[in-house]
Amino acid sequence: MLRHRFQPGRLVAGVFLILAGVIYAGDAGGLWETPWFVVIPVVVGGLCLAGAVGVVARTVHRRTVHRRRGAPHTGQPDESRADPSG
DSSP states (O other): OOSSOOOHHHHHHHHHHHHHHHHHHHHHTTSSOOOGGGHHHHHHHHHHHHHHHHHHHHHHHHHHHHHHHTOOOOSSOOGGGSOTTO
């Protein structure tokens, strides 16, 4: 049993940030020359892709959970889990 849900958006963000680190490490090690502005599109593009993957993963997870419960997904919060004190 997993201790937490798999979050592919965080995985994608991590991969792109590691890629940015490898790009700078290669430049610092003298393996290649990298202009300073090259990493900006890598990081920004990776974060945008990670956000999109996160939204898709959340949508799929919510639909899967509602399908298992047998209730149709309406986009509204489940009232059976509402706070009884409020």
